[in-house]
Amino acid sequence: MCGIVAYLGKKTARPILLEGLKRLEYRGYDSAGIAIVTDGKLYLERRVGRVGNLEEAIDGRKEFDGSLGLCHTRWATHGGVTDFNAHPHRDDRHGIVVVHNGIIENYSALKQYLQEKGHTFASQTDTEVLAMLIGELYEGDIEKAVQAALREVTGAYAIAVICEKEPNVLVAARKGSPLMVGIGSDNEYIVASDGAAIIAHTARVIMLDDYNVVKITRDGFHTTDIHNTPLSPKVQQLEIDLEQIELGAFPHFMLKEIFEQPSSVRACIGGRMNIREGKVVLGGLSSFAKELTKASQVILTAQGTALHAAMIGRYMLEDLAKIPSHTEYASEFRYRNPVIEENTVVVAVSQSGETADTLAALYEAKERGALAIGVVNVVGSSIARETDAGVYLRVGPEIGVASTKAFIGQVGALALISFYMARKRYMSADQCIDMMKEMEAIPAKIEKILESAPRIKKITEKYIERENWLFLGRGYNYPTALEGALKLKEISYIHAEGMPAAEMKHGPIALINEGMPAVFIANRGRQYEKVMSNIQEVRSRGGHVIAVATEGDTEIAKHVQDVMYIPDVCEPLSPMLAVVPLQLMAYYAAVARGHDVDKPRNLAKSVTVE
């Protein structure tokens, strides 16, 4: 969603800030802004649209050549998409500017208080209220004013603040929204909401915790809480490679990440399977082995693609480990007054580890006494930190807004957790060895599917004029059908519905008309015959069937318009293969329809507001 980059050092801030902002574009935004202090004076510019518009607006303007500054990409929450609502926001008295991710929940009451004090507002945003509040409390020390203001606000924030009257100071703080400080050589600092904006300059960072306030000057930095109590955060290494966040030879991050999936799976499972002994090695769970063995139920909670992976995880936990399991939208779980019995394990699944609903569900589950496990990609993210234990996906940074390699990683990690829990209950070492061998073979099988990308592109292009699609699957591949439909919707803006193949007869079959594309996941498995009957039902009503089928199944080709083959695989792991042609279809459909795949309209990479 929103992105923050701020700089204090000896270099010209502008190129560092703009380059950082471009690296955060993937998160989704609608406007951008920058403020720089040059020769003791503050200069500010904001623009609706791309970072490129902002760059043009300040191009060649010497007043933006200072070495202290901050910038922001905004994804509108309070107030429309206008230049005035874009960040940075400034107070009306001291030249204080603020960039902010999150939501100040009590902004309305604060605004009224500030208006009574004579402040006038230029925007409809909660962030401007925070800037004014800092200004109202300013008595010559920007750090103190920020601390005082943050003691008054409720809600979530990651902020960076500068003040014209203190041209050698940058202040940043966080609560509930990620923020880190990159420590470069020679007293150079970059504050950012995402390591992608820092890694080109330094890998040494401190991750701010909730209620941390950091004051950076040209001589160093110190950290306190909002009551000015000194803290000593630890300096860590950012685990990101520049190569991972650059496109290389690919036209889009989404395609790059689809093609990375074989190595994503290898990274996810690497060192975690002792195939000889039938043992799963998950260091992140080892301290809770006892609790996991006696788990009475598992609730998996997530949003979007992560929820689809969680649904597959549920099937595996029930099928392999025989543990009663449920999945639920985190947004619903939180408000439904859920019953958490003794020995309940809640698994929060999230690529970013920052999804507000998933985080809130996690707090709720912990409050009610559940053991909280995270299945997260971003190391050190809020969900990773708030869970009792967890398993990282290890698939590397995912830049494409449409999640692909994280899905594969989530299913892979959940499979490992299922094997781990199954081994502690009913699964024999031999059975586990068989499953692990299947898992070990997945990367090469994905590679094989990727070789057929040109064929999948051709098939897709036959249907791109169609505005309504169905995605159908059963069992383990019902969630895959949901994921296929979500991918198509997100980036090609085609209406698609995913559902269990059997559900179609209960209503959606009425939608089928001549030529409507229906994508069936029809790989070999327990429900193959049933899926074949569903295919006939669509065909006899004029629908065009595109089947995802098992290599060697030549029979199916006689009953459908198009087939996309995947290698043979055991049922629990079949979604890790079946999803790949669906990801490619969505990608090729979006490209053929002329959409910017990595910047889909209205979408943010990580949804940090409820």
Ligand code: M6R
């Ligand atoms: O970061 P998370 O995995 O928690 O994100 C959850 C969803 O917002 C995310 O999967 C979303 O649905 C993606 N746009 C899917 O491609």
